[in-house]
Amino acid sequence: MRQAIDEAVDASTRTGTFLLWRTGEILKASPEGQQVKLPSQRTLYRLLAKLTAGTHTTGSATTRRSRAHGAQGPHGELPVFAPGEVMQIDSTPLDVLVRLDSGVAGKVELTAMVDVATRTVTAAVLRPTTKSVDASALLARTVTPELMRPGWVDALKMSRSVLPHRRLLALDERLEHAAARPVIVPEMIVCDHGKAFISRNFRPACRFLEIEFQPTHKGSPFEKGHIEKMLGSVATLFAQFLPRYAGRNSDHRGRHLEGERLWSLLELQDLLDEWIVAHWQNRPHDGLRDPAHPGRLFTPNEKYAALVEACGYVPVALSGDDYLELLPAEWRVVNDYGIRIKNRTYDSPELGRMRRQDSGIRAKRGLGEVHRDPYDVCRIWVRDHRRDNTWVQATWKYLNRVPGPFGDLAWDHVSHQLPRATEAEIADAVAALLTRAHAGPQTETGPQSSKRDRRVAARTKAAGPVTPASASAGTSCEDAPEESEETLAEVIPLGLFDRLEDPWKRPGRHPRPRRPSGT
Incomplete structure (x- = not known):
């Protein structure tokens, strides 16, 4: 039974019935346990109550794990005497x-x-x-x-x-x-x-x-x-x-x-x-x-x-550079066309001196250090290790296709919908998603957007750029083509059901066939 209780520490919470069943299974698997005769159910439950006292075996899983993995000795306290020390x-x-x-x-x-x-x-x-x-x-x-x-x-x-x-x-x-x-x-x-x-x-x-x-x-x-x-x-x-x-x-x-x-x-x-x-x-x-x-x-x-x-x-x-230091970093190659991150291409004229050049960071095999804001995929920042570690801003190639900043959540959502789409098509799809979500629920003549699309766009807009180092895009999106109105089919209601009415006398029914004589 102690073994069954120890197995339940990191597992999901189960009742005492399962623990008693597991105890019997452990006894059956052991050579000595096959000769042991189990007592009555009441005796087993009393024993289980004593062994699980204070362990939360059948209670909260968080408290059970905390009690099991906690310190066995007396709890100490880390002394603090100044603000910010801990x-x-x-x-x-x-x-x-x-x-x-x-x-x-x-x-x-x-x-x-x-x-x-x-x-x-x-x-x-x-x-x-x-x-x-x-x-x-x-x-x-x-x-x-x-x-x-x-x-x-x-x-x-x-x-x-x-x-x-x-x-x-x-x-x-x-x-x-x-x-x-x-x-x-x-x-x-x-x-x-x-x-x-x-x-x-x-x-x-x-x-x-x-x-x-x-x-x-x-x-x-x-x-x-x-x-x-x-x-x-x-x-x-x-x-x-x-x-x-x-x-x-x-x-x-x-x-x-x-x-x-x-x-x-x-x-x-x-x-x-x-x-x-x-x-x-x-x-x-x-x-x-x-x-x-x-x-x-x-x-x-x-x-x-x-x-x-x-x-x-x-x-x-x-300072502004300090905020860039706090953004997540990635290591990429600065190619002739710029830098690619998650199928997005970033480029800037100031990257000319860094193209196809070794950054000098041997631990990263000469790759360039790139910092980006996951809530704003419109731009990235590249550190120039050969010129006083200054920052060079690179802009997304298709930034003029979107109405404003959006993050990885919206990009990944549309990428899964269009797995074989090109980068330009994904950018247009993301812009259309944000436009549909901003327009609100479907009206009689308005476009329709799914709940998943609205939620992704909402979470993206709600997050926003995390640091003041990110700038909002000032470009406007292209006008979306008008969708053709679909003609609704005629709705034919069902008639009322009358259990006393002869179904063969209803309009549109064929006459009831007669059985041949002698059958």
Whole structure:
């Protein structure tokens, strides 16, 4: 039975009936077990209850794995004494339906970073799907002040908060129009083994900012419990007050959610940023207590103001080139026609000196370093290693065919629909997809777009360029040819059924044949 319980640690949750059956199968497979006579069912269930006490074998799979793979000794605590000394990052689905575009409703993922010393949420972004570039952009937002936005009250300014605004403004002039959210430079980032954080894009971004990268053990979410708790608090303190709140699972989901109004992704992102500045940073936290007076609770802003007096403040200003450094990198050959990435051709006159030339990077076999924004496939940036590592921008060859920036999601969606299409045909198809999705649902004379097409276009537009290094395309798309109206066939309704009527007397029926005599 212990062996059956150990096998169930990483498997899906099953009931005690399966565990008892598995116990019998293990006994049958062993030479000694064939001579063992099983006790009654009640005795087996009592034994199973004792052996599975506290293991969640028939309960939550996440808790079961965490208990099984967790530390057996006493839990320790990593001491932190300065803001940014240890920070944690994680992502989770937000339990709210969001209007992406053209009325399409869908869920988004929340990626956030929290400072352990002050419990400050330095940055939080909403994306349809979390990618490595989103985690890299989160680093840029962490070291960048949160500027006041139109519609925010003056009470949210840093100058009117408990933060030492005057002293910080003398060191960093970017804080003049900043909101009351501290700017913290990470020294160590703790994360799990999610693909967005273990990728080759997020880790070089940490090395670029000289941040120590520390992943947790697999199946050990308690090692980053602060961000886990913070993401759960967002659901109870913020998300449940929004329309279309779906609950954390199907048991907590309401009915008739489609009848409620929806926030768009950009509007919800603005509300989340305002909520963090207004509520979270000014909310007393149970983990921030005065050691001399344990009964007093500090807010994240108050804790930051107290620690910055002892630890100081280090301003970090990111330039446009720094944002390009945080974008995901690929290695390609600069040919005569330019650079090809996912069947897209990029070219620029400034690439002339780099064509068919060795970049000098032996570890990459002389290939050129290319950085690109996955949410904007209109342009890429190529590093010139032989000229002071400057950046050269290359534009997509068929940029004049599309009405605006679109990302890999829309491109891959149309590529699967047209597997043998040329690059120009795919570009025209993507432009037509965005045009149909922007036009909305089908009308009597309008074009028809599938739900999948609208969802892909909506998620692409909702994501948008991640960094300010991306520029929007200013070209207009070509007029699409008018579609010919199809003539609808005549609809012939079915008649009413009468069970007492003779079916052979109905109009249009042939007379009932008579049976021949003698049969």
